[in-house]
Amino acid sequence: MSKFQAIRPMLWTNELKETIVFYVNILGFTCDEYNEDWGWASLHRDHSELMLAKPNEHMAFEKPIFTGSFYINVDDVDALWLQLKDKCNLCYEIETFEWGMREFAIYDNNGYLLQFGQDIE
Known part of the structure; x- marks a missing residue:
């Protein structure tokens, strides 16, 4: 395989x-x-x-769409949050979730959703 x-x-x-x-x-x-x-x-x-x-001509494309997000694990989510929070279009602010992840989400310039998270357990 x-x-x-x-x-x-x-x-x-x-x-x-x-x-x-x-x-x-x-x-x-x-x-x-x-x-x-x-x-x-x-x-x-x-x-x-x-x-x-x-x-290109092989792709049907009107505008960027994606029915999910791109999730990027980082080692210092709080520092990244401080770097990005005033520079990007926010989806949600930094938060610690019950499943042990601290994360936030932004949109890139096309509207793609990018989530950044850190395992805190």
């Missing part, structure tokens, strides 16, 4: 350059590769990786 590797989501956007700026300048990602001809970029921060792409 094939072994799965780390998941690396690809977010579709018509605002590729603006999305790179959001992830690099606001969230601290590094843009590893950007190809304007392909309408594609690859970014990372620590162990989190993602790709960004402009939709």
